[in-house]
Amino acid sequence: MSNPIIEIKSLYKKYKNSEDFSVNDISFNIDKNEIYGILGPNGAGKTTLISMLSGLIKPTSGSFTINGLSPKKDNSKIKQIIGVVPQEYALYPTLTAKENLLFFGSLYGLKNDYLHKAIDEALELMGLTKFANKKVDQFSGGMKRRCNLIAGTLHNPKVLFLDEPTVGVDVQSKKAIIDYLLDLNKKGTCIIYTSHHLSEAEEFCTKIAIIDHGKIHATGTPQELVERVANAENLEDVFISLTGKELRDVV
Numbered sequence: 001m002s003n004p005i006i007e008i009k010s011l012y013k014k015y016k017n018s019e020d021f022s023v024n025d026i027s028f029n030i031d032k033n034e035i036y037g038i039l040g041p042n043g044a045g046k047t048t049l050i051s052m053l054s055g056l057i058k059p060t061s062g063s064f065t066i067n068g069l070s071p072k073k074d075n076s077k078i079k080q081i082i083g084v085v086p087q088e089y090a091l092y093p094t095l096t097a098k099e100n101l102l103f104f105g106s107l108y109g110l111k112n113d114y115l116h117k118a119i120d121e122a123l124e125l126m127g128l129t130k131f132a133n134k135k136v137d138q139f140s141g142g143m144k145r146r147c148n149l150i151a152g153t154l155h156n157p158k159v160l161f162l163d164e165p166t167v168g169v170d171v172q173s174k175k176a177i178i179d180y181l182l183d184l185n186k187k188g189t190c191i192i193y194t195s196h197h198l199s200e201a202e203e204f205c206t207k208i209a210i211i212d213h214g215k216i217h218a219t220g221t222p223q224e225l226v227e228r229v230a231n232a233e234n235l236e237d238v239f240i241s242l243t244g245k246e247l248r249d250v251v
């Protein structure tokens with residue numbers, strides 16, 4: 001039985017300087033406890049969609065609710081129950097990992113012992129304990145991405161939005177990130193993530209939406225999608241079948 005935590009109705013986004021809709025009439029629901037992958041080629045509209053849902057940009061039209069709350073009426077309540085981990089690092093390079101996390105944790109209203117404990121546990125899970133007091137500008141890309149993820153999740157959000165959380169990191173960092181996210185999901189966080197790693201998404205996600213040119217082309221479990229497309233053996237076959245082989249270069 002469906003038990004949606006996010007309900008999206010006819011969502012559109014047209015940027016001011018653009019002639020086309022980057023998100024073009026998208027409607028779908030995301031159930032509690034899903035790990036929901038938003039997949040699509042470059043320029044498909046993934047970041048635009050996730051940025052609207054996480055409150056970073058406003059839709060041109062349409063509506064959505066998160067846990068029954070509307071951003072038009074309950075924006076501050078929504079902010080308390082969501083976590084957002086954008087593609088760009090949110091961290092302050094000249095502060096240490098711990099100083100950054102104390103700052104982000106306090107933004108969520110976490111305090112004292114509770115905050116210190118949450119930071120220590122997350123640093124340990126991410127293999128960053130011994131670098132807690134090092135400045136973030138000395139960190140590798142993988143370490144920054146792990147620290148960035150902790151910064152967006154210290155308050156145990158009900159819903160977590162992640163834009164390409166494993167982009168540009170080595171296999172070890174990727175595994176640490178995925179294990180951390182699986183653990184959060186087991187504790188009750190619904191995860192919505194965008195990625196270009198189709199085999200990662202096939203393994204990690206419970207549900208997937210394939211989007212292109214601002215529209216949803218298919219939704220389902222990875223297995224349902226593979227079964228639905230003739231001769232598809234994996235998600236990559238499904239992806240190519242639905243979005244074609246044409247390159248998406250734009251200048």
Ligand SMILES: Nc1ncnc2c1ncn2[C@@H]1O[C@H](COP(=O)(O)OP(=O)(O)OP(=O)(O)O)[C@@H](O)[C@H]1O
Pocket residue numbers: 015016017018022040041042043044045046047048049
């Ligand atoms: N700030 C902006 N102003 C104007 N157009 C934008 C802006 N941001 C994105 N776009 C356009 O909206 C469309 C969707 O972009 P978006 O970044 O959402 O795609 P994406 O699927 O996340 O792509 P990628 O995989 O490359 O990150 C593209 O045509 C892009 O050029």
